[in-house]
Amino acid sequence: MPLLGLAxxxxxxxQMLNFPVVxxxxxxxxxxxxxxxxxxxxxxxxxxxxxxxxxxxxxADGGLMALGANVFNMAILSVFGGYFAFWAAARLVRGNSVRxxxxxxxFAGWVGTVxxxxxxxxxxxxxxxxxxxxxxPAMANVHMLIGIGExxxxxxxxxxxxxxxxxxxxxxxxxxxxAGWSWVPYGLLVSVGLAVFVAPFASPWPDGxxxxxxxxxxxxxxxxxxxxxxxxxxxxxxVGSATLATALAGLVGTVxxxxxxxxxxxxxxxxLGTPHKDAPSRN
Numbered sequence: 698m699p700l701l702g703l704a705x706x707x708x709x710x711x712q713m714l715n716f717p718v719v720x721x722x723x724x725x726x727x728x729x730x731x732x733x734x735x736x737x738x739x740x741x742x743x744x745x746x747x748x749x750x751x752x753x754x755x756x757a758d759g760g761l762m763a764l765g766a767n768v769f770n771m772a773i774l775s776v777f778g779g780y781f782a783f784w785a786a787a788r789l790v791r792g793n794s795v796r797x798x799x800x801x802x803x804f805a806g807w808v809g810t811v812x813x814x815x816x817x818x819x820x821x822x823x824x825x826x827x828x829x830x831x832x833x834p835a836m837a838n839v840h841m842l843i844g845i846g847e848x849x850x851x852x853x854x855x856x857x858x859x860x861x862x863x864x865x866x867x868x869x870x871x872x873x874x875x876a877g878w879s880w881v882p883y884g885l886l887v888s889v890g891l892a893v894f895v896a897p898f899a900s901p902w903p904d905g906x907x908x909x910x911x912x913x914x915x916x917x918x919x920x921x922x923x924x925x926x927x928x929x930x931x932x933x934x935x936v937g938s939a940t941l942a943t944a945l946a947g948l949v950g951t952v953x954x955x956x957x958x959x960x961x962x963x964x965x966x967x968x969l970g971t972p973h974k975d976a977p978s979r980n
Contacts, residue, residue, distance in 0.1 A: 698966055699881050702959030704732045705744045706888040709751065709954035713896035713931065713947055715904060716846055723902040724843030729771055730779030730809040731851045734802045735858060735866060738780040743965065745772035747957040751950060757926035766820055770813040779809025795859055798866065803852030807844035814840030817906060826915050835909045843905050885955065892947030896931075897940040 708728035715723040728748075733741035749767050752758040759767050783805035790797040818836040822829035859866055903911065910916035928934075928946045936942040 698959055698962040700736060701740055701744055701962040702955040703881050703884040703888070704728075704736060704740070705747045705958030706885055706951045706955035707891075708732060708744060709748045710888040710892040710896065710947060710951050711850075712748065712752075713892055713899060713943075713950075715900040715902065717900045717902055718839070718842050718846070718905075720908075721902050722839055722843075722908040723900040723904055724840075724846050725899075725904065726847055726850050727771055727775060727810060727813070729776040730783065730806045730847075731802070731854055733776050733780040734783055734805065734851070734855055738776050740962075741776045741780070742772050743961055744958050745776060747961060748954050751953050751957055753926075755926055755928055755953060756931050756946065756950060757929040758931070766817075770816045770820075774816050775809035775813040778812040779805040782808040795856070798859060799852045799856045802855040803848040805848075806851030807841075807848035810840050810844035810847045811837060814905065821915075826918060827913050831913055832909075835913060836905070839905045839908060885951075888951050888955075889948060892951045893944040896947045897943040 708726075708731075711726040711728055713725070715725045718724050727745075729741050729745045732744045736744070746768050749759060749764065749772060753761055753764050753767075783801045786801035786804045787797050790800055814836040815833065818829065818832035821827045821832045821836075826832075855866065902908075907916065928949060931946040931950070932939065932942040933945040933949075936945060
């Protein structure tokens with residue numbers, strides 16, 4: 698449970714770190730496949746859903762009416778599609794197991810990003826926003842480039858975890874549970890550091906979907922938010938410095954993402970060590 702909270706905190710912080718891709722477009726780590734590789738796909742669904750809910754309700758990122766589509770694209774399709782690619786690639790690659798795992802994780806990160814982008818293209822076409830013949834190549838092409846960054850980050854982080862705690866890779870549930878809170882202070886420190894000290898200097902260029910929306914002319918169809926998010930656009934009201942406002946918003950979001958995933962995990966996961974009323978006695 699604490700590792701689910703830690704994963705949500707890291708994913709939230711990492712998603713604030715937009716990196717330039719090409720032609721004035723940026724990308725950012727989604728983190729769903731990475732979480733699936735480390736904690737399993739079911740845990741990744743919980744983590745990504747919590748992150749998306751926090752982004753939507755607190756930062757007006759994604760929109761309330763688009764929340765279901767975002768959860769499907771990034772927390773379900775990308776996670777399970779990417780994890781299947783990880784499972785298949787890890788078994789097809791021969792040789793060193795660490796090398797095979799890292800390659801499979803990197804490839805799966807790329808696959809998950811591209812799958813989500815194709816799903817978005819289909820949703821745009823079904824909604825009548827833009828024809829499939831335009832949406833598919835525009836979304837797939839730019840996200841195949843963004844997916845390279847996702848794959849590199851997924852592979853490098855997987856390699857780092859393999860060298861430090863190999864038992865946490867590929868959904869080792871019992872070992873992850875045994876790790877308990879031991880990783881949480883260090884992981885939270887890294888996540889908060891990314892959100893506070895790195896995120897304010899991320900690329901200001903529009904991300905893949907925003908770039909495609911501008912090129913195809915449907916960026917003005919998002920509509921207005923149904924409510925006023927407290928930290929819209931990742932800024933804290935009343936703070937004069939844009940850098941400080943983004944850093945404070947990142948700090949708040951990282952802590953909220955951790956708390957949301959941890960509390961949801963406590964609700965979903967039965968208490969360990971509590972015998973079932975029908976369990977046989979050891980006597």
